[in-house]
Amino acid sequence: MRIDPGSDALLVVDLQHDFLPGGALGVAEGDRIVEPLARLAPAFSTVVATQDWHPPGHVSFASTHPGREPYASIALSQGPQELWPDHCVRGTRGAALHPALPDAAVTLVLRKGTRREVDSYSAFRENVGPDGRRPSTGLGAWLSARGVRRLFLGGLARDFCVRVSAVDAAVEGFEVVVLDDLTRAVFPERRDEVDRELAAAGARLAVSQDLIR
Ligand SMILES: [Zn+2]
Secondary structure (H helix, E strand, C coil), X not given: CECCCCCEEEEEECCEHHHXXXXXXXXXXXXXXXXXXXXXXXXCCCEEEEEECECCCXXXXXXXXXCCCCCCEEEECCEEEECECCCCECCCHHHCECCCCCHHHCCEEEEECCCCCCCCCCCCECCCCCCCCCCECCHHHHHHHCCCCEEEEEXXXXXXXXXXXXXXXXXCCCEEEEEEEEEECXXXXXXXXXXXXXXXXXXXXXXXXXXXX
């Protein structure tokens, strides 16, 4: 698979300290993908890095809901919400992008989950919206305006923000390739379920070694 600088883009999902081992919501082996992603990024002329960027008291924090524990799900009036440890609080070190990702290679940093009352796993749409429609981040239109037609994804976590971003990218009409070796999951044991969802959306899996720069 040859990278076409004109029509290909790389989406680096949430490569932030809090999602790496030792972080507030550390994903096992998340550190293993940092250097390979950092080396790959300069091969693309469009690189979008998403950054989970929550205000204190965010709806996704278990601590916001008295008596609730992280890694569980609750029913809110707007729909189900997974609960997490406090993570990626805006402006903290945990929320910073990993410095190995070369700043010069990143075209756009897209911050998400910035509103207290709504979570956003996807780079393209918030998780829920007032009338059942998920508000757009504008990323799809931005990529299209730059002539991007195919999107490669890597980052964290495979089963949440990478999964939903990949599905939404396919819905937006992009050809989608998830770089399997450049992702890690919170719940690796649920891999089959995630892969079925990706396949149903039309997202392909590939490994970064197959990319020709
Ligand atoms: Zn978050």
